Amino acid sequence: MADQTPNTEPVDAAEENILLDVKNLKMFFPITEGIFSQVKGYVRAVDDVSFFIRRGETLGLVGESGCGKTTVGRCIARAYEPTGGQVLFHDNGRSVDLAQMDRKALGPYRKDIRVIFQDPYSSLNPRMTVFEIVSEVLKVNKLIPESEFEQRVAEIIQLVGLRPEYIRRYPHAFSGGERQRIVIARALVTEPRLVIADEAVSALDVSVRAQILNLMEDLRQRFDLTYLFISHDLSVIRHICDRVVVMYVGQVIEVAGVNDLFTTPQHPYTEALMSAVPILNPRQRHLQKRIRLEGEVADPSNPPSGCYFHPRCRFAEAKCAVEKPPLRKLANQDRYVACHFAEELDLQGAVMT
Amino acid sequence: MTDPLVEIKDLRIHFFTDEGVVRAVEGIDLNIKPGKTLCVVGESGSGKSVMALSLLQIIHKPGQIVDGQILYHRGRVAGGQFSQNGAVDIASLNRKGRDIRSIRGAEIAMIFQEPMTSLSPMYTVGNQVMETIRLHEKGISKKEARERAIDILRRVRIPKPERLIDEYPFRLSGGMRQRVMIAMALSCTPSLLIADEPTTALDVTTQAQILDLMLELQQEFNMAIMFITHDLGVVAEIADDVAVMYLGNVVEYSDVDTIFNAPEHPYTQALLRSIPKISATRQPLDMIEGMVPSPFRRPGGCPFHPRCTQALASCSTVVPSLTTLHENHIVRCLLHEETGEEVPRG
Structure with missing residues (x-):
C-alpha cells in the first residue's frame, strides 16, 4: 500500500480554486512493547488519504469513531507530524507543503489554519480570562502590537455574540454554548483562511446547537472562511456542508456533493450510514429500510485484505477480498468513490423527512 | 387506556x-x-x-x-x-x-450512557452478568448462573458468548459493551x-x-x-x-x-x-434564543417564559398547571389553560 501511486488524477489547484490539497496523507502510530519500546506494529490511523478543499466551501468529513477523521484534522493543523504524504496549502499564489515543514517554518501558517474543538469545557484553560484566552495566539505569534489586543479581542467577542464586558471573566462563568463562542472567537481572532471544526457542536444542547451552527455560517459568509467540518452527525453535515468526504478505517471511500451523497450514495458503506440517519417523523417509520452491518469496524492495526469494507459489505465479491479499490473520479461528475462496482450498484439514499 | x-x-x-x-x-x-x-x-x-x-x-x-x-x-x-x-x-x-x-x-433495571464506565474493568463480563443473577435468585448454582449468563448474552446477539463470557470489558467495542449492559439489565427479566x-x-x-x-x-x-x-x-x-x-x-x-x-x-x-x-x-x-438558565436561577412562573416567543404577561408570575387537551395529550402552558380542562390532582 505504501508504494501506491497517487490514485486521484491530478487537479489544477488554480483552476479548481483549491485552498488545501491533501495528497496520500499517512499517519501511523507505532505500537510498542516491552521496556525497550520495540515497535511491533503500526496503527494505520490515516492510510493514504487524498482530498482537496475549495476556497470558501464547507467540506464535511464523516465517519465512525476510530476512522481517522480527527487525525486527518490534526495532521492538517500540524498538531501531529504526518508519517507521509503532502498537505499543500495554496494561498496568495504560493503553494507550500505543510506536512514536511519544520516547526519554525510553520510559524507563519499557524494563524491561517485554526481549530475549533469539540468539548468547550476541556478546551478552555480555567485559569485564564477570556481576554487572555483569545489574545494568547496574537501574543505568541506577535501578530499585532500589544496595545491593539484589547480592541481586537473586544471586536471578535462581539462578533461571536458575547458582550465585550465579559472579557475579564473566567470560563467557568459561561454556559456550554457561550464557551463554544469563546472557542470560535479564539479560532477567528487571527483572521484564518481555513478553520477546522472538529465535532464543534456535538457536545451542545439541541437549542444551543442551532445557534452555533447559524453563527458559524454567518461568520463564514462575512469573512470568506473555508471550513473543514468534522462530525459524525449526518443531519448537521447535511445542513452545513457543500461537499462531504466519507472515511472508513483510515481511508477515504467516497467524496461527493452533499445532495448527491445523501440521495444517491455510490459506496455501500455510505449507503449503510445513510440508512442509519434517524427519520424525524414517526409517520415515516415504515419507510426505513435499515441496512444492518454485520460484524465490527476493522482493526486499523490489522486491516483486512483488499477493500477494508468487504467483510461487512453485502455486495462483496471475490475480487473485493483481493484487490483494493482505488479512489477514482466518476466519469463526468465531481465525485470520487473507492469501490470496484460503484457504477453497477443501485444504492438507496437517506429517507428525506 | x-x-x-x-x-x-x-x-x-x-x-x-x-x-x-x-x-x-x-x-x-x-x-x-x-x-x-x-x-x-x-x-x-x-x-x-x-x-x-x-x-x-x-x-x-x-x-x-x-x-x-x-x-x-x-x-x-x-x-x-x-x-x-x-x-x-x-x-x-x-x-x-x-x-x-x-x-x-x-x-426495574437500568442501563447507562457510557458503557465503559459502568462496567467494572476488574471483572470478566461473565462475573458481572452472573452477579446480578445470583444476587436476585437465591439458591441458583454457579453453573446454572453461568449457563443463564451465556444464554442472555446470546439473546443480545453477542457472537460466541461461550468465549466472550471470560473476557474483560476492555476487549470489547462500545457496541458490544452496551450489549453486555443490556444483558445484565435483562438477566432478571x-x-x-x-x-x-x-x-x-x-x-x-x-x-x-x-x-x-x-x-x-x-x-x-x-x-x-x-x-x-x-x-x-x-x-x-x-x-x-x-x-x-x-x-x-x-x-x-x-x-x-x-x-x-x-x-x-x-x-x-x-x-x-x-x-x-x-x-x-x-x-x-430556527433557534431558541438564550440558553437553559442556571439551576440556581430558575425563573419564576413558567420556567420557559424568558425564552418563549409566545409568552404572556402573566407567564412570569403564574406557574402553569397541567392541562389535558384530549386523551393522552397533556400540556403545561398558560396558552392552553382556558381551552383545555385542568387535570385533577390525586
Missing part, C-alpha cells in the same frame, strides 16, 4: 448544596405504561436523569426526594393483571432497605427498563443496531422501556409516548405522532424547528 405500570405523582427532587437549593425536579406527573416505550426528552439540566434515578432510589446526597409519590404496580404486565402485591410507593422506601433492593435490578442515553456515546450504525435490539427484546420480554435522550431523531424512531422536559417539569406529554406533528407547547414546537432536517437546504435554522 391501559393501567399504568408506574405512576409518578407530583414528584419533587431537590439538591441541597452549599450554594443553594437546586430544584432539579419540580413537580412531575407521569405515567409509564406496561410494555410500551416512553421517551423522556430534554436538554441538559432538565432533570430527566435525576427523575430516572429516583425510580431506583439511587439519588446521591445532597439530592433528596422532598415530595411526591412513585407508585409502582408490582406484577402488572402488559396483559393488565394485578398481582396480589398491589402498588408500592418507591419514593417512600428506605434507600438501603430490603424492599427497594428486591425491585432494583430485578424488576425486569418489567421496566430505564435507559439513560444508552446510544449517545455510540456511532450511528451501532446506535441503529442497539435501538433495533432493544425494541426486539422489548417484544420478547414484554417490558416497559423508559428511554431518556436528547436526540429527537431517536425519539421519532422508537417512542410510543413522549414526555418533553424543561427545567424540572414535564411541559408536554403525548403519543409520539402528536408530539411530532401537532405539538402544542411553545418549547416543543421550537425544539422541533431547531433541528436540521435531512431534506432541507441551507436555510438558517
Whole structure:
C-alpha cells in the first residue's frame, strides 16, 4: 500500500480554486512493547488519504469513531507530524507543503489554519480570562502590537455574540454554548483562511446547537472562511456542508456533493450510514429500510485484505477480498468513490423527512 | 387506556448544596405504561436523569426526594393483571432497605450512557452478568448462573458468548459493551427498563443496531422501556409516548405522532424547528434564543417564559398547571389553560 501511486488524477489547484490539497496523507502510530519500546506494529490511523478543499466551501468529513477523521484534522493543523504524504496549502499564489515543514517554518501558517474543538469545557484553560484566552495566539505569534489586543479581542467577542464586558471573566462563568463562542472567537481572532471544526457542536444542547451552527455560517459568509467540518452527525453535515468526504478505517471511500451523497450514495458503506440517519417523523417509520452491518469496524492495526469494507459489505465479491479499490473520479461528475462496482450498484439514499 | 405500570405523582427532587437549593425536579406527573416505550426528552439540566434515578432510589446526597409519590404496580404486565402485591410507593422506601433492593435490578433495571464506565474493568463480563443473577435468585448454582449468563448474552446477539463470557470489558467495542449492559439489565427479566442515553456515546450504525435490539427484546420480554435522550431523531424512531422536559417539569406529554406533528407547547414546537432536517437546504435554522438558565436561577412562573416567543404577561408570575387537551395529550402552558380542562390532582 505504501508504494501506491497517487490514485486521484491530478487537479489544477488554480483552476479548481483549491485552498488545501491533501495528497496520500499517512499517519501511523507505532505500537510498542516491552521496556525497550520495540515497535511491533503500526496503527494505520490515516492510510493514504487524498482530498482537496475549495476556497470558501464547507467540506464535511464523516465517519465512525476510530476512522481517522480527527487525525486527518490534526495532521492538517500540524498538531501531529504526518508519517507521509503532502498537505499543500495554496494561498496568495504560493503553494507550500505543510506536512514536511519544520516547526519554525510553520510559524507563519499557524494563524491561517485554526481549530475549533469539540468539548468547550476541556478546551478552555480555567485559569485564564477570556481576554487572555483569545489574545494568547496574537501574543505568541506577535501578530499585532500589544496595545491593539484589547480592541481586537473586544471586536471578535462581539462578533461571536458575547458582550465585550465579559472579557475579564473566567470560563467557568459561561454556559456550554457561550464557551463554544469563546472557542470560535479564539479560532477567528487571527483572521484564518481555513478553520477546522472538529465535532464543534456535538457536545451542545439541541437549542444551543442551532445557534452555533447559524453563527458559524454567518461568520463564514462575512469573512470568506473555508471550513473543514468534522462530525459524525449526518443531519448537521447535511445542513452545513457543500461537499462531504466519507472515511472508513483510515481511508477515504467516497467524496461527493452533499445532495448527491445523501440521495444517491455510490459506496455501500455510505449507503449503510445513510440508512442509519434517524427519520424525524414517526409517520415515516415504515419507510426505513435499515441496512444492518454485520460484524465490527476493522482493526486499523490489522486491516483486512483488499477493500477494508468487504467483510461487512453485502455486495462483496471475490475480487473485493483481493484487490483494493482505488479512489477514482466518476466519469463526468465531481465525485470520487473507492469501490470496484460503484457504477453497477443501485444504492438507496437517506429517507428525506 | 391501559393501567399504568408506574405512576409518578407530583414528584419533587431537590439538591441541597452549599450554594443553594437546586430544584432539579419540580413537580412531575407521569405515567409509564406496561410494555410500551416512553421517551423522556430534554436538554441538559432538565432533570430527566435525576427523575430516572429516583425510580431506583439511587439519588446521591445532597439530592433528596422532598415530595411526591412513585407508585409502582408490582406484577402488572402488559396483559393488565394485578398481582396480589398491589402498588408500592418507591419514593417512600428506605434507600438501603430490603424492599427497594428486591425491585432494583430485578424488576426495574437500568442501563447507562457510557458503557465503559459502568462496567467494572476488574471483572470478566461473565462475573458481572452472573452477579446480578445470583444476587436476585437465591439458591441458583454457579453453573446454572453461568449457563443463564451465556444464554442472555446470546439473546443480545453477542457472537460466541461461550468465549466472550471470560473476557474483560476492555476487549470489547462500545457496541458490544452496551450489549453486555443490556444483558445484565435483562438477566432478571425486569418489567421496566430505564435507559439513560444508552446510544449517545455510540456511532450511528451501532446506535441503529442497539435501538433495533432493544425494541426486539422489548417484544420478547414484554417490558416497559423508559428511554431518556436528547436526540429527537431517536425519539421519532422508537417512542410510543413522549414526555418533553424543561427545567424540572414535564411541559408536554403525548403519543409520539402528536408530539411530532401537532405539538402544542411553545418549547416543543421550537425544539422541533431547531433541528436540521435531512431534506432541507441551507436555510438558517430556527433557534431558541438564550440558553437553559442556571439551576440556581430558575425563573419564576413558567420556567420557559424568558425564552418563549409566545409568552404572556402573566407567564412570569403564574406557574402553569397541567392541562389535558384530549386523551393522552397533556400540556403545561398558560396558552392552553382556558381551552383545555385542568387535570385533577390525586
